[in-house]
Amino acid sequence: MSCHGPGEGDVATLGRTTEVALLGSPNTGKSSLFNRLTGLSAATGNYPGVTVTRSRGTARTSSGSVTVTDLPGTYSLEPASPDEDVVLDHLTGRLESETAPDALLVVMDSTTLYRSLALCAEALALGRPTAVVLTMVDELRARGGDLDVTGLSRALGVPVVETVAHRGRGLEDVRELLGEAASWPVALIAPPHDDAAQLSGWIRSVLDSARYRSPRSSVATSRIDAVLLHPVWGALVFLAVMFCFFQVIFTVAAPIQDAIQAVFDHWGEVAANTLGSGFLADFVGTALIGGVGGVLVFLPQILLLYLMISVLESVGYMSRAAFLMDRIMARSGLDGRAFVAMLSSTACAVPGIMATRTMPSSRDRIATIMSAPLMTCSARLPVYLLLISLLVPAEARLGPFSMQGAALFGMYLLGGLASLVVARVFKATLLRHGALPFYLEMPPYRLPTPRGILRAVWTPVWMFLRKVGTIILVVTAVLWVLINFPARDAETAHMDEAQAQSYVMENSFAGAAGKAVEPVFEPLGFDWRVDIGLIASFAAREVFVSTMGQVAAAEDPEDPGAALQQLTYTHGPHQGEPMFTPPTIVALMIFFAFAMQCVSTLATMRRETNSWKWPAIAVAYMFVLAYGAAWIGHEITAAVTR
Template sequence: MGCPNAGKSSLFNRLTGLSATTGNYPGVTVTRSRGKARIDGADVTITDLPGTYSLSAASPDEQVVLDHIQGRLPGEGEFGSSLVVMDATTLERSMILFAHVFELGRPTAVVLTMVDELRAGGGDIDSARLSQALGVPVAEVVAHKGRGVDEVRELLGRAGDWPTAVVPPPTADRGETREWIDSVLATSGYRANRPNATTRGIDRILLHPVWGVAVFFLVMFLFFQTIFTVAAPAQGWIETLFAALGEWAGERIEQPLVADFVSTALIGGVGGVLVFLPQIALLYVLISILESVGYMSRAAFLMDRVMAHSGLDGRAFVAMLSSMACAVPGIMATRTMASSRDRIATILSAPLMTCSARLPVYVLLIAMLVPDDARFGPFGWQGTILFLMYVLGGLAALTVARVLKATILRRGSLPFYLEMPPYRIPTPRQIARAVWAPVWMFTRKVGTIILAATIALWALMSFPANTAATEGMDEPEASAYVLEHSIAGQIGHVIEPVFAPQGFDWRIDVGLLGSFAAREVFVSTMGQVVAADNADEPADALSAMTYTHGPNEGEKVFSAPTIAALLVFFAFAMQCVSTLATMRRETNSWKWPAVATADMFVLAWVGSWLAAVIVRLVTGG
């Protein structure tokens, strides 16, 4: 255990390697990692607890740490020993946690991290004298470089012999901590590193209320420009590969229905979503770099001023920033917030942040709206519109939070403290670990939820197949007839009036219906729609799709107003079963997920209608 950002996870990963598993404590959605380290021929089970500054729990996250230590969590057995990880550059901060842990009377040892940074900055510490002052073994480690890990393994080998407290150390509860900390630091020869002139100079810009905000928006703007430009070649390769696989399967499977299932539902459906894997991977690479360098904490501090206008603070920004990857970990990140009202306001707002599940839909729609060579100066309009979609999601989240905090969740906030980590150059290993887990989760989602939804939609779009009615038709005409008269087609026609003001036809409505299982399903559904037309180039076929009936019959479906309406609908609508389930677990009620779903649908419908109206007025469409 240790304070946040003390280096626990890096050490844990080095000790356990690929044997580590991540999950939630039974009954609560607070994540802990557990793994085994092979020590002297025996397996030692290690649990990496959430970061905490003390055992005086002020948040649900810290409460779980305390409950785990005291053996009050169901399914969690008694632990044997405590390994306290302490950041040498901020040693004073860790001393209170150590005092609380050692007071429990369990065998305890200390691992000192960031010692290289301490000494590089002109500071120093004598680990042997620190061990003497604390009365427990102390090992130095630079986990991300692997230095000192063997010494920690050797220390773990004799965990049962670690000392226990004979006399409880002074704690804040008895008003003596300060003097005890000063004594320990003096005995160990501790000297804090000198203020880094470079860091202070950079922070003067990045934390400036004007220049800092400008830099933040510039970083985010370049962030999304990069996602579009760098990932495009890899996306093209994957698209070509799956198109070839689908064609190969269709030519070699003799039974038409089976051939259509394999090429359209399996290969086409999965490939239609996996084609966006390069953008997803690049998104997480860039987020990982910004986090590892130390910029995200600066951004949270900077945005605390902005968040104040919504009635929240920088802790909520951290949760919302996490939601840019996925709303599920973003919602779970609210457990570090002590105020229950702030937690609920953030939980209900976080799904409006643009998550990676929206990215495939945005990329598809923006590519149809704007040519890839459309530029202003050195920048592309596609990346700019993507950036604006993320801005739209952020503004919507802040607005909803403000309304909630001004009405049903009114009351003041608690003080906000935030540690500014030093700037660090991330290692490739760190980035790879940070990227692998979410990329694998996305791939697994494609192979489970999205695949199941795609197969179900294929069946709904293929049956009933009235062969008598299609006699004499050519293949594209027959496929289009089957699609329109299928179960999915009939459902699409039934709900078509709901979205007619936005310009959505029954085929788009079928895609929206599937997207409520997972947003990415919209992409695979649209792929199956054009596959029914035997289109060789899906993107071109979607752009050329026309209305089959009504006053706009023969006109293009994916006009600028319709695409704008779709972008706004996906920005605001609740289209994720996993997010709803996480909301239910975090709030312990179906009330808040139901409120979020209803409110976001109304917001999405009204917003998408307004978007269509405005674009029609601007373009004269």
């Protein structure tokens, strides 16, 4: 293959930085390389007019700054999914308000070079200035493989450098290469890429020129996979991993949670001593410190959740879980690609729904979008932790295992099973057919790097903190106003503090709203105070926790925690009886498991399906499912506990 000389393929970059697109297949180390090159200067967002995420950052080189765009991973430039559509549109400059990149940096996994060269051939055929980065070279040589980088560069007709991205090795060579992006060559003779036989022959000739020796299969990987991918043993290991997963969330996080609670209690006392009594003191202590603190106290559990997911993904286990779950997903009419999206939904339904862009079948994609919100997300976690602590004593154990952890595992399992059933229903009714072959690459097992783990954990945790500081803070503040107004000074003048606050809440704007919907939820055991929390939770599920905190504070300002457990019905046939009984708690947990209580999820569904039809169907079916299942759970628990 011949190519332009350094002066003939120059990129015109006068007046702006050079734009380089990072192209590669999934699991090649492309994103690790991008993160190393751009560091904290990287920003994530959607393409203009397109709901596909891209990351863009600035890489500093000795020749100046270079803008690098990390494209979604793709196996081919012949689009089979929305993500791959956008990759091709970006490379050819067909996206709204976007120009084609000045140059392409193709990332290839040296341990699977045959497959990587197929994508490289398509990239070279675009006729853009191109260079190649080889990753995993340490693994290639550790497993007895080898290649001649100079020979590979000659055969491709473009510069080639090698790196170990996740370890930071070879990064300076890549930076130096990026600094020369304006003079990368363009292939004069494009390799064959649309004829399978000719492409295979070209790839073999390139491998021969590079004196490529394939790596040996890893004996350790084969032995581990024989267990983890076994239809029986693999499933048992998966369940054991998930069970231990939730045990850790309760047992390890508890001491940290107590420490955070103590800090917010102290700040509440400081606010009370500084501001005295009155509306301002109550607003700061109850709405701001109490409301936000009531949600932030669950930060340790959320951090642990993301930490464990990140570790399992980094070591290569999640791909095995997806392969294993493909057999189970098939019963719902989906495949392992849907499992990846649903697994992402355990953090948040929004990225889970966005992950469906990798699915080539539009019907499978919509079925997954409609069922993904049923997966237990981190927004439900604070609610579950609060309700489980009311239902199951902390000292309750089954041998060495915490029953609270087992209950949390059960809620996650319930969400997963419900999502599979719902997907099966949609695939059998509104979304028949549309299945395509499922291809999944098994990455080798790797030790995670602290830098990669910290980056993977920090992003979602920061999103949670930002949500607490914006949506939850605002909703909590508004709720405080609705709970405390209109003022009832004349009626409460003769009452003590607890009686006065309880009377004000019952006759407040929020109290009126709760009583208005009380007949709807009365069969589930919810009274008007719980209904206030339900209404507020449709903005963000976590607000239910802070709302119950405000309700409890109104009942007993001195000891809100005890007040919540001792709440009684204020009227009706059960007046004076405890409200948070096992049937009511079970009904609440089931309702939160199935109800659509996330505005962000609805907005994402609207964008991804380009229609309000599917979000409307989701709201309707999830409310019916939540209400019906909660009523059944309430009645069964009441019968068992009589």
